[in-house]
Amino acid sequence: MHHVKSVIRIQGPDKADRYLQTASTMPSLLLKGEKPRLIDEWQDAPKIWDAVRVAVDNSGALPGQYILTGSNMIGLIS
Numbered sequence: 422m423h424h425v426k427s428v429i430r431i432q433g434p435d436k437a438d439r440y441l442q443t444a445s446t447m448p449s450l451l452l453k454g455e456k457p458r459l460i461d462e463w464q465d466a467p468k469i470w471d472a473v474r475v476a477v478d479n480s481g482a483l484p485g486q487y488i489l490t491g492s493n494m495i496g497l498i499s
Contacts, residue, residue: 425488426455431462441466448472456486463489 422428429451431440443450444466452458452472463469473487480486 422459424485425457425459427457428459428461429454431460431465444468449476452476452487457488458486459488459490462491464491 429440431437431444433440440451445468448466448468449472451460451466451469460469460473469489473489477483477486
């Protein structure tokens with residue numbers, strides 16, 4: 422938290438439904454905000470990963486723009 426300027430908590434009880442709906446239809450909207458931007462529990466909305474990849478690629482791959490965190494285990498990707 423000391424390294425970020427804005428935060429989204431996907432599982433936040435007051436906004437979870439809205440965040441998940443936005444993540445499924447237009448995930449890039451969740452990336453708007455001051456950077457570095459922390460997105461907690463991003464794995465609940467996996468389209469965020471692709472939105473972050475595109476945003477980083479489009480910005481010239483500047484490091485430290487997004488911090489993705491989570492505690493749920495969703496399985497292995499191979």
